[in-house]
Amino acid sequence: MTRVINRRPNPRIARLLGLVPFGAVLILYVICSDIRLHENPNDKLLPSFGSMWSAIGQLAFTPDVRTGNYLFWADTLSSLKRLAWGMGASFVIAIVFGIALGLIPYAAALANPFVAALSLVPPLALLPILFIALGLDELSKIVLIILGVAPYLIRELALRIEQMPYELLVKAQTMGASTFQIIARIILPQMLPRVLDGLRFSIGPAWLFLIAAEAIASTDGLGYRIFLVRRYLAMDIIIPYVAWIAALAFLMDLGLRVLSQRLFPWARAST
Amino acid sequence: MSQISIKNVWKEYGAVTVLERLDFEIQSGEFCVLVGPSGCGKTTFLRLLLSMEPITRGEILIDGVKIASEPARDRGIVFQRYSVFPHLTVLGNAMLGVELAEAKFGGHLFGRKRGRARNAATDILGRVGLGHVLNHYPAQLSGGMQQRLAIAQALLCQPKILLLDEAFGALDPPTKTQIHLLMLELWKDRGMTVFMVTHDLDEGFSLGTRVIEFGKVRRDPQAPDAFGATLVRDVDLRGQTDKERSLSLASWERNTKSPPVVDMFQRGRS
Known part of the structure; x- marks a missing residue:
């Protein structure tokens, strides 16, 4: 009898196994939902898939009476816009500061303790300050995402640069590279795939901060909607919205991964 | 194409002396090989040559000019990895x-x-x-191809000088032989000065026109870090045939004393 640590499923079985938990949760949900709805057809806690479909259909395909918008898509668009701004800005900030911190000893001495302290401040605790200082508009929500994501990205990038084999930096210098050339030709191209990876790992936190900000002060967005309809126990809207958020996060992750593989074919081979 | 002068160079880390009284010249066009056991300061010396670290005392000159305080284009390098x-x-x-x-x-x-x-x-x-x-x-x-690319x-x-830091140490023997031939060919073609650090005596004696070794000549058992390594052996191989080279190697190995209390000065360095 082979040890269990040495028994590997073949790829097809592995894929099937991966689907099992999803199926199990779905089936469990349908059973529980049926039982509850059987007892009380007006139960709101575990709505049937049919009622979820019609609730979302209402939001997605019928214009809102008051605004004329298709709320589902309008929510998605404004949430994604905030995310894109927040994560895009974090990306740029991380590259500028991460490279400075990782490569330039004086910059590291100056800023390392500050960045370390900053990354210990829970961003959500800063949200009231942001609302007071920046108002309740888009800016405060985007800044919250930046505060949540950028310090992590900066520290991750600086660490990666410090971990680069020193041989490469010496080699570049023996080839006559200036600091700027080293950044432009060696550091930046080698680190971009790392930053993209960091960005992928930041998708979860970014959504967290986005939803928190939208829940507290917003007039649209996916997070705003689920916290709004919570008042009516509208599980038939909340559950599909949550699934939609997860799907969007998955697609963002996939997109960044494919982008990274396309742009940096060397990165996969050398790690 | 260029001559290196090492003028009374010392390297100390705090109270630990790694290299002392290094005073020799590497002639233009020479293929100089530095051998020695690990811990003898080979790598430290190479770092000094590359300006990766400051020299504590003395100076290194290339064609009579003091080397820059940071790595520069005049000194090319091929590392092991x-x-x-x-x-x-x-x-x-x-x-x-x-x-x-x-x-x-x-x-x-x-x-x-x-x-x-x-x-x-x-x-x-x-x-x-x-x-x-x-x-x-x-x-x-493959590893051999990567090193050829590095060269x-x-x-x-x-570069005025090409430095090789155990550059072929990680290669398998056939690949190593191939790349040795290539290296010799390029060296002869270009008439350049090469300085190689290796722990492989065979390699040193088959490539170099000169083999040098660092070691300790003074030792204080109470303070093992007080004295550093310096140039202890220096063999000229210019014009030697392969056979003469292997004789030189044999006589070198005969004259190698058992390494003196290695663990005492190996601490903290490689």
């Missing part, structure tokens, strides 16, 4: 030296200048036997 840039193709790696020199701002060449750089790179890559993998990334190459890359910068 991590000598080529993983994000650039073979061609990109080879062109990099020219691009950095000619495109002062961003380090990217375009148009005709790029074409010239590409031609120069392609020439030498063909020479080192990488003409068929110009668009491969280093991770797709080509260093040579394209036309």
Whole structure:
């Protein structure tokens, strides 16, 4: 009898196994939902898939009476816009500061303790300050995402640069590279795939901060909607919205991964 | 093409003396090999030659001029590992030296200048036997090919001195022999000065025109770090045939005393 640590499923079985938990949760949900709805057809806690479909259909395909918008898509668009701004800005900030911190000893001495302290401040605790200082508009929500994501990205990038084999930096210098050339030709191209990876790992936190900000002060967005309809126990809207958020996060992750593989074919081979 | 003068060089880390009273010259066109057990300060000396660390006392001159305080284009290097840039193709790696020199701002060449750089790179890559993998990334190459690329890359910068830091130490024997022949060929062609650090005596005696060794001549059992290593042996191999070289090696090995209390000065260094 082979040890269990040495028994590997073949790829097809592995894929099937991966689907099992999803199926199990779905089936469990349908059973529980049926039982509850059987007892009380007006139960709101575990709505049937049919009622979820019609609730979302209402939001997605019928214009809102008051605004004329298709709320589902309008929510998605404004949430994604905030995310894109927040994560895009974090990306740029991380590259500028991460490279400075990782490569330039004086910059590291100056800023390392500050960045370390900053990354210990829970961003959500800063949200009231942001609302007071920046108002309740888009800016405060985007800044919250930046505060949540950028310090992590900066520290991750600086660490990666410090971990680069020193041989490469010496080699570049023996080839006559200036600091700027080293950044432009060696550091930046080698680190971009790392930053993209960091960005992928930041998708979860970014959504967290986005939803928190939208829940507290917003007039649209996916997070705003689920916290709004919570008042009516509208599980038939909340559950599909949550699934939609997860799907969007998955697609963002996939997109960044494919982008990274396309742009940096060397990165996969050398790690 | 260039002569190196080491003038009474000392290297200390706090109270620990690693190298002391190093005082010798490496002639222009020489293929000088530094051998010795690990811990004898070989790597430290190479770091000094590269200006990766400050010299505590004394100075190193190239053609009579003190070396810059940071690594520079006059001293090319091939390390044992991590000598080529993983994000650039073979061609990109080879062109990099020219691009950095000619495109002062961003380090990217375009148009005709790029074409010239590409031609120069392609020439030498063909020479080192990488003409068929110009668009491969280093991770797709074998260790021997990566080192050949590293040599080509260093040579394209036309350094006054080529430094080799255990450059062939990680290669399997047939690959090593191949690359040795290539190295000798390039060295003879260009008449350049090569300084190689290795722990492999066979390699040293088959390539070099001169083999030197660092070791300790003074030792204080109470304070093992008080004295550093210095030049203890120096053999001239110029004009020797392969047979004479192996005789030189045999006599070198006969005269090698059992290494003196190695653990006492090996601490904290490699």
